Amino acid sequence: MPVIDAWIQHPTPRHSDHEMFDSLRRWTGREPLTDPLPVAATVAALDAADVQIGLTTAWYGPQGPLISNDEVAEFVAQSDGRLRGVAGADLTRPVQAVRELRRAVTELGFVALRLLPWLWExxxxxxxxxxxYAACVDLGVPFCTQVGHTGPLRPSETGRPIPYIDQVALDFPELTIVCGHLGYPWTTEMIAVADKHANVYIDTSAYTARRYPAEFVDYLRGRGRRKVLFGSNYPMIMPVKALEHLDDLGLDDEARELFLAGNARRVFAL
Structure with missing residues (x-):
């Protein structure tokens, strides 16, 4: 069954080797990236898990881009159609940020915007x-973000689904919001917000299938089957590792297809 990975990043050394990821390197045993990684290596990691398309994201923070939109566009161009771009933006310069988002979508062909609240605090x-948010609605692209605690060494408070995602969805009911990383330890809050708002979704990036909380698996099997998208958070987790215990979740054929590809294809208009 084909797969769409809703959250990957093709890393640059200045992204992968940043000090805030020391904790992740400790957990995963990954070595710093001293040289640029070939795009072919990322495509090979997708191939290993039957991932047809990976949504690869730019990273913008207060000190500047760790992965710029133009770098992402170059990665996409080298991927033979296997990658789609997800834009970043500088929150401290809102007018320029809106212009950059418009350029990324209309000129570079990007399919979403992703901002990491913990990175900006x-x-x-x-x-x-x-x-x-208003520009995303106008352009017809989703806003993607991170919910739950932060593995990197930054405060976790900005990842609470309630009140933050709930309030944004109330203020922008036309905005499609994709919330990555399950929301743990506030997974029940995240499920409640996704239930409440028609345009709020959850992706499973940063978690392997065997680590999904029980209430999340129940949601994925049942009423949340149209609300959940697969994501790996590659290269932190390889897609094949993220899906290793997929069969243990007890998904029926419809839930499995929606989770692996159907929901992402619809939400991102792929």
């Missing part, structure tokens, strides 16, 4: 996000 309800 600004919750998603901060006024600096709001021009970008």
């Amino acid at each position: 600004l919750p998603p309800t901060d006024r600096r996000y709001y021009p970008l």
